Amino acid sequence: MTNEEILRVTVLNSWKLAINRMVKTLSELSDEQLQQQVAPGRNRVFYLLGHLTATHDRMFPLLGLGDRLHPELDEPYIANPDRVVADPLSATELRQTWSQVNNRLTAAFERFTLEDWLHKHTAVSDEEFVKDPTRNRLAVVINRTSHASYHAGQAALTK
């Protein structure tokens, strides 16, 4: 393996590890348990799952991978706190959507070369990117990996 290949696979493995940790927790929770709050007065696991799905869905345009699949998740799970907007999807549908979004992202990441990883994300202008080339796709994905872990730790409290 070249250094470039090692880097690509290392980053991809970390993304998969974080996603799979959340997947494992979700597989251990019933649809009823998804309605539980992670601590008294805090977000339901259902909300956290909607929030992560919406955040990951936003990566399609952010990383230049095409249009979003589920923009309707922003209003209930990003723009508003939990229990303000009614859940637009059933538990089964939300679980499927979460898988669909992550599977499609992972398939795209599998094809990224090192140059692709270091390409600017779309929320930064060309001028800003010249000044700070760390505003790249790699930074977005590592930070989303951490963000998924942040909420996975919360979701795990309901097991």
Add this chain to the structure above:
Amino acid sequence: MTNEEILRVTVLNSWKLAINRMVKTLSELSDEQLQQQVAPGRNRVFYLLGHLTATHDRMFPLLGLGDRLHPELDEPYIANPDRVVADPLSATELRQTWSQVNNRLTAAFERFTLEDWLHKHTAVSDEEFVKDPTRNRLAVVINRTSHASYHAGQAALTK
């Protein structure tokens, strides 16, 4: 910046971002609040802080950076669940130890070249590393970054 420099800084920024998220939460909690459980019957924030400090301290030998600073934290915060072994440090001491360990790790990471990042960690044998070169220091640090975020998400529930 060369691709190598961009990569180095991108990874380092993600590590710092995850650490600083936990630092911010800790700064908002009093010593008394550190004794709170993150959810009923779950770990205290104090335990999570000890656990993260011990896990990060283990990175010194794991990444070939020298001896551990605080091996005494393993017994209460890795080998045992919360409230089995008495806390060996006061809240002030634990906060200082957490900062000391992370500051020293970050200083070492600042000096890593790309070759250093892709060097094998010490828990993998030469033979295993030839078969799987993704068992490198970069994988360890990205995964520890996710692990810190996992528990930071839990600690934030007590704010």
